[in-house]
Amino acid sequence: MDIQFDFIIVGIIISLLAIVLFYRVFKGPHVIDRMVASDSIDVIIGLVMVLYGCFEGRSLYLDLGLIVTLLGFIGTILISKYMGGDL
């Protein structure tokens, strides 16, 4: 039982929670509900990339997780500005 085993277990549990969040993406009665669930799924994907980088022992995947989180934040701000009527 190495410590790399823990990263795989945590990544699988987090991915299952992200799959549960897809229920709100498909069923949400308002656009903001779908957007909130998508934002949470995006952050969870970044976390899974960080955990995989720790499993591999190289820090390349951490850059990818940072980029995914940053693009999700920009998309969230853009869609919320559009829905609020400022754009």
Next chain:
Amino acid sequence: MILRIVIDLFFALGIFFMFAGVVGMIRMPDTFCRLQSSTNIVTMGSLPILIGTAIYGFSIGNTMIGVKSIVIGVFILLTNPAGSHALTKAAYRSKAKMINKDVCDDYGRDINE
């Protein structure tokens, strides 16, 4: 060995808060309640996991993993309240349904003047 126990405790804390946030996202009756529950997922669920990976990166001597984990944590801590605030404002302006109509509504009074 003691370091692995500390890292696993941080992971367990993150997974607990993330599970609580997902249960809130499924079961809350309102758009605004779901927004409040999503903040629970992102901030309180991802920060302990990033602290755990930072401790792991510093402990095995790979400094880049630790520094980049801390950078991602600071970035999430700065940007997620801004994103949630913008989403809440957009949900109010696009007339999302509120479950309880007779609540204290100061923002509606402010923008209708």
